[in-house]
Amino acid sequence: MSRLSGLLAVYRRELSGYFATPVAYVFVAVFLLALGAFTFQIGRYLDTGRVDLAPFFVFHPWLYVVFMPALAMRLWADELRAGTFDLLMALPVRLSDLVLGKFLAAWTVAAFALALTLPMWLTANVLGKPDNSAILLSYAISLLMAGGYIAIGAAFSSLSNNQVVAFVLATAIAFVFTAAGLPLVASAVRDAFGAGAGALIAQFSTLGQFEAAQRGVLELRAIAYFGLLIGAFLTLNGVWVAGRRG
Amino acid sequence: MRSTTYSWAIGLSALAAFVGGVMATDRLLAPARLDFTENRLFTLAKGTQTAIADLSEPVELTLYYSAARAADFPAIRAYGARVRELLAAIAAKGGAKVRLAEIDPAPFSEQEDQAIAEGLQPIPTDDGGDPIYFGLVGRNALDETTAIAQLDPAREPYLEYEITRMLGVLEDPAAPRIGVLTSLPLDSGPGGFARDPERPGYAIWRALDEAFDVTRIEPDFTQLPADLDALLIAHPGELTVAQSFAIEQFLFSTGRALILLDPASYMAFTPGPSGLPSGAARGSSALGALTSAWGVSVGDGVLLDRTRALPVQATSPTGRVEVIPHPGFILTPPAQLSRADLTVAALARGLHFAAPGFVDYAADELPNGLKVERLVAASDDTMIIPSAEALGPTDPRTLLRNFAADGETRALAVRLTGKLPSAFAAGPPPGVDLQGATLGAAQNEADIILVADSDLLDDSLYFNAQAGAAFVDNAAFIVNALDVLAGGEALVGLRSRAPSLRPMELLDRMRESARARLFQTQAALEGQLAEAEAGIAAIEAQGRGSGFFAGDLSAKLTEEEETEIERFRERVIALRGELRGIEREFRKDVARVEGWIAAINIWLAPIGLAIAGLVVFQFRRQHRRSVG
Numbered sequence A: 001m002s003r004l005s006g007l008l009a010v011y012r013r014e015l016s017g018y019f020a021t022p023v024a025y026v027f028v029a030v031f032l033l034a035l036g037a038f039t040f041q042i043g044r045y046l047d048t049g050r051v052d053l054a055p056f057f058v059f060h061p062w063l064y065v066v067f068m069p070a071l072a073m074r075l076w077a078d079e080l081r082a083g084t085f086d087l088l089m090a091l092p093v094r095l096s097d098l099v100l101g102k103f104l105a106a107w108t109v110a111a112f113a114l115a116l117t118l119p120m121w122l123t124a125n126v127l128g129k130p131d132n133s134a135i136l137l138s139y140a141i142s143l144l145m146a147g148g149y150i151a152i153g154a155a156f157s158s159l160s161n162n163q164v165v166a167f168v169l170a171t172a173i174a175f176v177f178t179a180a181g182l183p184l185v186a187s188a189v190r191d192a193f194g195a196g197a198g199a200l201i202a203q204f205s206t207l208g209q210f211e212a213a214q215r216g217v218l219e220l221r222a223i224a225y226f227g228l229l230i231g232a233f234l235t236l237n238g239v240w241v242a243g244r245r246g
Numbered sequence B: 001m002r003s004t005t006y007s008w009a010i011g012l013s014a015l016a017a018f019v020g021g022v023m024a025t026d027r028l029l030a031p032a033r034l035d036f037t038e039n040r041l042f043t044l045a046k047g048t049q050t051a052i053a054d055l056s057e058p059v060e061l062t063l064y065y066s067a068a069r070a071a072d073f074p075a076i077r078a079y080g081a082r083v084r085e086l087l088a089a090i091a092a093k094g095g096a097k098v099r100l101a102e103i104d105p106a107p108f109s110e111q112e113d114q115a116i117a118e119g120l121q122p123i124p125t126d127d128g129g130d131p132i133y134f135g136l137v138g139r140n141a142l143d144e145t146t147a148i149a150q151l152d153p154a155r156e157p158y159l160e161y162e163i164t165r166m167l168g169v170l171e172d173p174a175a176p177r178i179g180v181l182t183s184l185p186l187d188s189g190p191g192g193f194a195r196d197p198e199r200p201g202y203a204i205w206r207a208l209d210e211a212f213d214v215t216r217i218e219p220d221f222t223q224l225p226a227d228l229d230a231l232l233i234a235h236p237g238e239l240t241v242a243q244s245f246a247i248e249q250f251l252f253s254t255g256r257a258l259i260l261l262d263p264a265s266y267m268a269f270t271p272g273p274s275g276l277p278s279g280a281a282r283g284s285s286a287l288g289a290l291t292s293a294w295g296v297s298v299g300d301g302v303l304l305d306r307t308r309a310l311p312v313q314a315t316s317p318t319g320r321v322e323v324i325p326h327p328g329f330i331l332t333p334p335a336q337l338s339r340a341d342l343t344v345a346a347l348a349r350g351l352h353f354a355a356p357g358f359v360d361y362a363a364d365e366l367p368n369g370l371k372v373e374r375l376v377a378a379s380d381d382t383m384i385i386p387s388a389e390a391l392g393p394t395d396p397r398t399l400l401r402n403f404a405a406d407g408e409t410r411a412l413a414v415r416l417t418g419k420l421p422s423a424f425a426a427g428p429p430p431g432v433d434l435q436g437a438t439l440g441a442a443q444n445e446a447d448i449i450l451v452a453d454s455d456l457l458d459d460s461l462y463f464n465a466q467a468g469a470a471f472v473d474n475a476a477f478i479v480n481a482l483d484v485l486a487g488g489e490a491l492v493g494l495r496s497r498a499p500s501l502r503p504m505e506l507l508d509r510m511r512e513s514a515r516a517r518l519f520q521t522q523a524a525l526e527g528q529l530a531e532a533e534a535g536i537a538a539i540e541a542q543g544r545g546s547g548f549f550a551g552d553l554s555a556k557l558t559e560e561e562e563t564e565i566e567r568f569r570e571r572v573i574a575l576r577g578e579l580r581g582i583e584r585e586f587r588k589d590v591a592r593v594e595g596w597i598a599a600i601n602i603w604l605a606p607i608g609l610a611i612a613g614l615v616v617f618q619f620r621r622q623h624r625r626s627v628g
Helices: A003-020 A023-042 A060-072 A074-082 A085-090 A095-115 A118-127 A132-157 A163-179 A183-193 A195-203 A206-214 A220-245 B002-028 B046-053 B074-097 B110-117 B153-171 B203-211 B241-253 B289-294 B387-391 B396-401 B474-486 B505-545 B559-627
Strands: A217-219 B033-035 B059-065 B098-103 B134-139 B145-148 B177-182 B213-216 B230-234 B256-260 B296-298 B302-305 B309-315 B321-332 B351-354 B359-361 B371-377 B382-385 B411-418 B446-451
Touching: A003 A023, A003 A095, A023 A060, A023 A095, A023 B559, A060 A095, A060 A132, A060 A163, A060 A206, A074 A085, A074 A095, A074 A132, A074 A163, A074 A220, A095 A132, A095 A220, A118 A132, A118 B505, A118 B559, A132 A163, A132 A206, A132 A217, A132 A220, A163 A206, A183 A195, A195 B002, A206 A217, A206 A220, A206 B074, A217 A220, A217 B074, A220 B002, B046 B074, B046 B153, B059 B074, B059 B153, B074 B098, B074 B134, B074 B153, B098 B110, B134 B153, B145 B153, B177 B474, B203 B474, B230 B241, B230 B474, B241 B289, B241 B446, B256 B474, B289 B296, B302 B387, B309 B396, B321 B396, B351 B474, B359 B411, B446 B474, B505 B559
Parallel strands: B059 B098, B177 B213, B177 B230, B230 B256, B256 B446
Antiparallel strands: A217 B033, B059 B134, B134 B145, B296 B359, B302 B321, B302 B382, B309 B321, B321 B351, B371 B411, B411 B446
């Protein structure tokens, strides 16, 4: 079996797994509902009087904290619970392909969810003349960021055969990675450990890394950050899965 | 066992690689940024890049920004993002030379005290909450500071300019030196120094004095100080040939001047200490040979503008005082100002002129290398009258009666750039005291702003002395222009930036038309209301004033009169109710559309997805059944 076909087989199996049950539909529908409600009710998009989608993108990291671990929690925990884990390990597929395939399937569902927010973009274009290239960039980096949260969720999914435990752990870690960028946290850390520590903590936050993209500026370091985040947690994922295999 | 150790090692090194990688890339890749915004909002202008490159010592920029408080104010929040990004771009470009810090001053904190001590002014809010600080403080290696007290979203076109200027000031903190050559009593004011010794002079003089190191050039000057950063020539008196030559020499080397020439100056005839205007006062001014060498001139004659005429008080032939438009006093609204040039781009209130001339030039006949850009234009409803006529007593009624627009759109102010040709091609004029070497040709590119009016400096045209505030932007224009000109290479090249805030035009239009409808209906209803009320009053007056009971206020009204009044009263009540209803209706219309937009965006996709999911499962179940 060639390298790619193994990966593709895993990917296809996982993706159809999502859509075989109502899980993906319910998940995406609730995500869209929450995002819409946040944008219009809490972000008060129409009251801003501006067509830029700032009140829409600003909630992405926070919704990802909850929704991406929820999306990824079944990836490994489900296999462990159902006892298909050992079967999976016995397949002639490399461990890295298993990890990557499962991750990509979840990421695809996230992309699907993000694509369904298209009415928001259309609305902005009906209301006025938004900066569409800047919005496209925000979408792209948001998707990359979603990948980071999914990688965290996938890694913790392999730690427990209980999806709820996996979800809670992943959400806690995802929250730490997000909240580190809050001014509240940054200033507390700064006061306790000095200015350098405050800046350092903020560097590791998805909020800070997503900030420039929301304004239409692509930062190479943000791409590097999310790439490293995905890489690190997928590696952990692989290590933990390998550990379970014994 | 070995494999567990091995996997732990991999796991730990993955984490270490992540931490190290983020720290390294955060530093290494910080300057690697790509601006995706349509108007390149965050791409630094060349002038800014020069200013950063010119820094000889590191500077520190501290943004004071009450971010948490600003979150409640969408306009400030959006502008906050804009400012942060521009500062990030500057810091990325500057590397070690520009250090950036951000402080969110909590109320009653040490940081708030610090913000106030640095000269920051909180943005007032109408909700009575804590103040919002949003300002920038620059500090250089010598601990000298300069601040932008308030970053106002309305001043967005100036944002990059102001920050670049800040870098320039930190590098060289001395205020720019401006030479002022004028025959107008700018420094003494009307009535001379003695009239108001506390605050002498015109408002514009005080504004210049505050912003610059001002040197007054004496009327009998033979040479201009060499260390001037820019020259302001405002309605100069009669210049000798030698003086014109000295001005040309200055322009050849420094090249920066704001020149106000006027075919008809009221201000020149301002009474002095004696109660009479100075004997040397002249109604018109020109630079003669100089401007004609540049291919521009302030045309002979005064421009009248019918569309933009300002209302003035005038006595009618019957002796009544009326307010009527005077085409010699004109407003140029922002729409008639250049949107690209920083000197005028953000003047939101426009400029007032009094009996201005116009700048005359033929764009295709300019001397080699010179470029003229229009800063301020008059409307296309103008005509020219002789200067002498404008300086005499004018009756706006006569001017308007005889008005015949010639359809031309003329320039009231232009910006002239390039290498100036000499007006003294044959060499220095005889009799010139040649101190040191003279320049035969321009050394540097000149940047000259030429305005065809000097009366715009007059307080009465733009400044409310009682309120101590300007009502149009005449002074802002003059100060901006000199600031840009005196700012050196980095600043003169900066252009106005397109605003980053994009309005919801659809809703704005809807509100606008709903408001127009509201006003219309309101006016109609109010008319009817007034009519009805007048009807009541008339009947009451009639009843009391008629027949035997004339003058008796307690006299009874007849029954018909009572019914009539009752009818009018009912009408008044109904009309008032209708008026209130219209206002409610007006809000409802916009609210309904907003409700639809929100509902579609919140519910459409989830419901569509739910339906799609149901259909898919139904289909699958049937499929499974038929297979099974």
